[in-house]
Amino acid sequence: MLFKKKTIEQQVLQCFEKIIESELLKKFTKQRLLTIKEESAEISICLPFYAPNWLAELQAQSTEQLTSIFKQAPTWNVTYKVPTFEHKKGTKTNPNIKNIIAVSSGKGGVGKSTVSVNLAIALAKNGAKVGVLDADIYGPSLPTMLGHKNTKSTSADGKLLQPIAAHGIVGNSIGFLIDDKDAMVWRGPMASKALQQVLNETDWPELDYLIVDMPPGTGDIQLTMSQNVAVTSAVIVTTPQDVALIDAQKGVIMFNKVDVHVTGLIENMSVYSCVKCGHQEAIFGTGGGRKLAEQFNLPFLGELPLHIQYRQNTDEGCPTVAKNELPALVEPYLALAEQVAINLYKNLEPTIEQIKITELK
């Protein structure tokens, strides 16, 4: 029997099959994001997410085999285009915002706001264009976390609010408009309306992701908000404690009920790291977030340690990822940002327009 010799392209794809998850590779080929040029030993890839470690790992693991296939070291030509993903609800959004990611928690105080702002900065550090919307109407913390506690929103045209730029991201919050005390007395519908106003009446620049720091809990306000805002997907923050896990479970159920996609779970305050001796202790237990993710068949996106610097840095207006001092605290966020971006792409389809544009190129 005669066997046809594999083409260079087939050999390269076979090499990638061993390294890239099959779901991803299938999507890359289907959406024509990968081009292999035999003569110039060139691999062009238009990545739909920013993930520097993932890319470095792919290159490191494939270089030897690719060099042998091409008979010379390959040249990588990497470009990026984050797609707008289809979301279940047809609500219209600002065309500048490609994707809205809601950061939610069933329970208060699990670190949702800290995670939102550090995750946003980490996504931006990895290369994406990112904004944050503080939807925690009753306790806006974004102004403090961005180091703009006393800044008030301005408007150039008297119609749209200018978002506040800091640490490589832009953000807006009800806290830039009014005093905390004023929002405390608002009823649910007013709070929901205020959020939609801040979302829709901000002059957002072009954003790959808008991170929305949702109010804690799974009550009426959260339900209304997740129904009225065109959320692409939600990520749920929990701590390993049983009570937080039960509430996180309610969060997943709430998003399922309102038909909002859930990207996965994040476990915050996983292990305590002693500043003095580096000793690590699982104060709130271990493995709860991972177990919950398994239970709902959701990706577990990452765990973040409990460390005093996270609190101190956000209180001082320079979140830990922006401060970039302790790699042990920054790296988990950069890895988390990669996981969020990759899992969004893996589990959601780009909008039709997006596919057409890619094909026409």
Ligand SMILES: Nc1ncnc2c1ncn2[C@@H]1O[C@H](COP(=O)(O)OP(=O)(O)OP(=O)(O)O)[C@@H](O)[C@H]1O
């Ligand atoms: N991993 C962590 N290590 C240490 N402190 C943390 C960590 N994550 C959050 N914190 C601190 O815990 C407190 C609560 O965090 P944060 O305000 O982000 O929680 P939240 O879930 O948004 O709260 P709320 O329900 O009030 O909106 C803050 O003081 C914050 O600095």
